[in-house]
Amino acid sequence: MIIDVQDLTKRYGGLLAVDKVNFAVEQGEIFGFLGPNGAGKTTCLEMMEGLRKPDGGQVLLKGISVWPNPGKVKNLIGVQLQSTSFYEELTVKEILVLFASLYNRRLSEGQLESLLSMAGLEEKRNAYTNTLSGGQKQRLAIITALVNEPEIIFLDEPTTGLDPQARRRSWEIIRELQGKGKTIILTTHYMEEAENLCARVAIIDQGKIVAIDQPQKLIEQLGKKAKISFASSRPLESVFLAQLGAEAGQVSSAEGQVLFASDPAQTIGVLLEKAKQEGIVIHNLHVSSPSLDDVFLGLTGKELRD
Amino acid sequence: MTFWTLLLANTRLQLRNRGSLFWHFAFPLVFMTLFGLIFGRGAGMLNIGLVTNDSVPAQHFQAAFNEIEGVKLIQGEENTLLEDLQDGQIHVLVVFAAAAAGQPVDVELFYDQNEMLATGTARSVVRGVLDGITRAVLEVPELFRLKETAISTEELTFMSFLLPGVIGMSIMFSALFGTAYPLVTEREKGILRRVKLTPVKTAVFLGAKAVGMTVIAFMQAAIIILTGISLFDVQILGSLFAAALVVLLGALMMVSLGLLLAGVAKRVESVDSIANAIAMPMMFLAGTFFEIDGAPDWLQSVALILPLTHLNSALREVLIRGQELAAVLPALLTMVAWALVFILAAAYLFKWESPKIQGNNRKVL
Ligand SMILES: Nc1ncnc2c1ncn2[C@@H]1O[C@H](COP(=O)(O)OP(=O)(O)OP(=O)(O)O)[C@@H](O)[C@H]1O
Ligand SMILES: [Mg+2]
Numbered sequence: 001m002i003i004d005v006q007d008l009t010k011r012y013g014g015l016l017a018v019d020k021v022n023f024a025v026e027q028g029e030i031f032g033f034l035g036p037n038g039a040g041k042t043t044c045l046e047m048m049e050g051l052r053k054p055d056g057g058q059v060l061l062k063g064i065s066v067w068p069n070p071g072k073v074k075n076l077i078g079v080q081l082q083s084t085s086f087y088e089e090l091t092v093k094e095i096l097v098l099f100a101s102l103y104n105r106r107l108s109e110g111q112l113e114s115l116l117s118m119a120g121l122e123e124k125r126n127a128y129t130n131t132l133s134g135g136q137k138q139r140l141a142i143i144t145a146l147v148n149e150p151e152i153i154f155l156d157e158p159t160t161g162l163d164p165q166a167r168r169r170s171w172e173i174i175r176e177l178q179g180k181g182k183t184i185i186l187t188t189h190y191m192e193e194a195e196n197l198c199a200r201v202a203i204i205d206q207g208k209i210v211a212i213d214q215p216q217k218l219i220e221q222l223g224k225k226a227k228i229s230f231a232s233s234r235p236l237e238s239v240f241l242a243q244l245g246a247e248a249g250q251v252s253s254a255e256g257q258v259l260f261a262s263d264p265a266q267t268i269g270v271l272l273e274k275a276k277q278e279g280i281v282i283h284n285l286h287v288s289s290p291s292l293d294d295v296f297l298g299l300t301g302k303e304l305r306d
Numbered sequence: 307m308t309f310w311t312l313l314l315a316n317t318r319l320q321l322r323n324r325g326s327l328f329w330h331f332a333f334p335l336v337f338m339t340l341f342g343l344i345f346g347r348g349a350g351m352l353n354i355g356l357v358t359n360d361s362v363p364a365q366h367f368q369a370a371f372n373e374i375e376g377v378k379l380i381q382g383e384e385n386t387l388l389e390d391l392q393d394g395q396i397h398v399l400v401v402f403a404a405a406a407a408g409q410p411v412d413v414e415l416f417y418d419q420n421e422m423l424a425t426g427t428a429r430s431v432v433r434g435v436l437d438g439i440t441r442a443v444l445e446v447p448e449l450f451r452l453k454e455t456a457i458s459t460e461e462l463t464f465m466s467f468l469l470p471g472v473i474g475m476s477i478m479f480s481a482l483f484g485t486a487y488p489l490v491t492e493r494e495k496g497i498l499r500r501v502k503l504t505p506v507k508t509a510v511f512l513g514a515k516a517v518g519m520t521v522i523a524f525m526q527a528a529i530i531i532l533t534g535i536s537l538f539d540v541q542i543l544g545s546l547f548a549a550a551l552v553v554l555l556g557a558l559m560m561v562s563l564g565l566l567l568a569g570v571a572k573r574v575e576s577v578d579s580i581a582n583a584i585a586m587p588m589m590f591l592a593g594t595f596f597e598i599d600g601a602p603d604w605l606q607s608v609a610l611i612l613p614l615t616h617l618n619s620a621l622r623e624v625l626i627r628g629q630e631l632a633a634v635l636p637a638l639l640t641m642v643a644w645a646l647v648f649i650l651a652a653a654y655l656f657k658w659e660s661p662k663i664q665g666n667n668r669k670v671l
Contacts, residue, residue, distance in 0.1 A: 049503060050503070051499060051502070051503065071505065074503065074504060074505045075505060077503075079500075079503050081496060081499065081500055083495075083496045085495035085496050085497055086497070087315070087319060087492075087497065089318065089319050089322040089323055090315060090318060090319065094315065094318070097311060098311055098312070098315045099504065101307060101308045101311035101312065102308060102312075102501060102504035102505070102506040102511075103504055103505060103506075104307060104308050104505070106307065148504075
C-alpha cells in the first residue's frame with residue numbers, strides 16, 4: 001500500500017468539499033477519481049500533494065505523512081496540476097531543464113531524450129511552449145512531472161479538452177509509466193478513460209466516495225441486464241413502467257428514458273404494445289450493454305459532464 | 307546549480323520579451339537622447355541675471371561663468387533684472403549682497419517657479435559655481451569642505467545633472483516592473499503553485515530573480531554612462547567602482563520594493579497602476595530631472611525620505627561630483643534600511659497562489 005488516505009476532509013467556509021474520504025492504492029496501480037464538476041477531485045488530490053491543508057484526516061505516501069510537513073514527500077511525487085501553464089518565452093527543453101534544477105537535478109542528455117520521446121515531443125524540443133498544441137502542452141505537463149523520477153504520479157484531468165486521438169496518445173504515456181512500476185492517481189470526467197486505464201476507480205460526488213472498485217465490477221453491480229433507451233412523445237407514467245418487467249434507470253437528458261431489463265426482447269414488446277394502446281409514439285429505441293456512465297448516473301443521479 | 311539555472315531562465319525571460327527589452331534598455335536611451343536634444347548643449351542659452359557688489363566672490367562668480375558654454379550673464383540693477391525675470395528674459399537672478407570682510411556673503415537667488423526645468427538647471431549651475439568658488443576662495447570661515455574635492459564648472463551642464471537621474475529612474479522602473487510583473491503573472495498562471503511543489507527554497511527562487519534584475523541594472527547604468535560620455539560630453543569624475551556599489555544597493559532596494567509590490571498586487575493589471583502610482587511621483591520628487599527646492603517645505607521633506615532620492619543623489623555625488631563613498635554613506639545606509647523594510651514587508655505579504663487560481667481554475671480563467 002503506497003498511498004493510504006484516511007478520513008480526509010476539507011471545508012471551504014460552509015461547503016464540505018471533501019468529506020471523510022478513505023482509500024488506499026497499491027504500488028504500480030493506476031487509480032482513477034471519477035466525478036462531476038465540483039465533486040472535490042482536485043481538492044482531494046491537492047491535499048495529498050501537500051498543496052492544500054486538510055481540515056481533518058491524514059495522507060500517508062509510502063508511510064510518510066504528508067501533513068504537517070509536505071516537504072518530506074516532494075521528492076517522492078510528481079504532479080500535473082489541473083491548469084497547465086508554462087513560461088511562454090521558454091522552450092520545451094528549457095522548461096524540463098529548469099524544473100529538474102528545481103529538484104537540484106541535472107538532466108542528462110539521455111534522460112531528456114527519453115522524456116521527449118515518451119511525450120512525442122522530440123521535434124518540439126526547441127519550440128516555445130506557446131506554440132504547442134493543447135495535447136502537446138498536456139503531455140509536456142506530464143513529463144515535467146517526471147523530471148524528479150517520482151514513484152507516485154498525480155495527474156489532474158490529463159486529457160480534458162483533448163480530441164480522442166490526443167487522448168489515446170496520453171493514455172499510452174500513462175500505461176508506459178505504469179510499466180515502469182510507477183503508481184498513478186488520476187482524475188477524469190471520461191468513462192472510457194477510467195474503463196480503459198484504471199485498475200480501480202473511486203466515484204466521488206459532493207465530496208464523498210460513493211463507490212470504489214474495478215470498473216468492470218462496478219458495471220456488474222447493475223446485474224447482467226440490458227440497457228434500453230428510447231424517447232417518447234409523452235412521458236410514461238410509473239404504473240405503465242411497472243408493467244414492463246424492467247426497472248427504470250435514471251433519466252438522463254441526452255438519452256430520454258432508460259430501462260434496465262433482464263429480458264430485453266420481452267420488455268420491448270410490451271413497451272411498444274402499451275404505447276400503441278395509449279397513443280404514445282416511441283422513437284430512437286436502442287438496446288445496449290450498460291457502461292460505467294450508467295453506474296455513475298445510477299449512483300449520483302448526475303451526468304459526468306455538464 | 308538550481309540558482310544558476312533559475313538565473314539563466316529569468317534572464318532569458320527578460321531578454322526574450324520585447325516589451326521588457328524596450329523598457330530596460332531602449333527607454334532610458336530614448337529619454338537621454340530626447341532630453342539631450344531639447345536641453346543639452348547649444349539648445350537654448352541659460353540666461354542668468356547678476357547683481358554684484360564688486361566683492362571678491364562676485365568677481366569669481368563672474369569669471370567662472372565666462373568659462374561656461376551656454377550660459378549668458380546679464381548684469382544690471384536689481385529692479386530691472388527682476389522685471390526681466392518676470393518677463394521670462396532671464397532664468398534666474400543672482401544678487402550678491404555687500405558683506406563685511408570675513409563674513410559669508412549673502413547670495414540671493416530669484417527664479418520663476420513655473421519654469422521648473424530651465425530654472426532648475428540654471429539653479430544647479432549657479433549652486434555649483436558658488437560651491438566651486440567657496441572652495442577656490444576659502445576665505446569664508448564656516449566652510450569646512452575639503453580643498454581637494456574636484457569640481458569643475460563644466461560638469462554641471464544639464465546633461466551631467468540628468469545622467470545619474472536617468473540611471474536611478476531606469477533602475478527604479480525596471481526593477482519594479484521587471485520583478486513584480488513576472489511574479490504576479492506566474493502566480494496568476496499557477497506556475498508559482500507548480501514551483502511550490504518542488505523542493506526549491508523560496509529564498510533561492512526569489513534571489514535568482516533579484517540577482518537577474520541587478521545584472522540588468524548594471525547593464526542599464528553602463529549603457530547610459532556610455533551614451534552620456536559619447537554623445538553628450540558628460541564627464542564622469544568619480545570612481546566606477548564606487549558607482550557600481552551605489553547601483554548595486556539601489557537595484558537591491560528597488561527589487562525589494564518590486565517584491566513587495568508583487569505581494570500587494572492581486573492581479574497583473576493592478577501591477578501597472580500600483581507601480582506607476584509609486585514610481586511616477588517618486589521620479590519627479592527625487593530630483594531626477596531638476597532639484598525640487600522650489601517646492602513647498604513639506605513636499606521637500608517627503609522627497610527627502612523617498613528611496614529614489616537617495617539613489618539619485620548618491621549616484622550624482624559619486625559619478626558627477628567625484629565624491630568618495632564615505633561622503634554618501636548616509637544615502638547608502640538609507641538605501642539599505644529601505645531595502646530591509648521592503649524585504650520584510652514582502653516576506654510577510656508574499657503568496658504563492660492567487661485565490662482565483664485554486665480549484666476550478668480552468669473555468670474561472
Ligand atoms: N479555494 C476554494 N475556495 C472555496 N471553494 C472552493 C475552492 N476550491 C474549490 N472550491 C469548491 O470546492 C468544491 C470542490 O472543488 P474541486 O475543485 O475539488 O472539484 P473538482 O472535482 O476538481 O471539479 P472539476 O471536475 O470541475 O475540476 C467545488 O464546489 C468548488 O467550488
Ligand atoms: Mg478539478
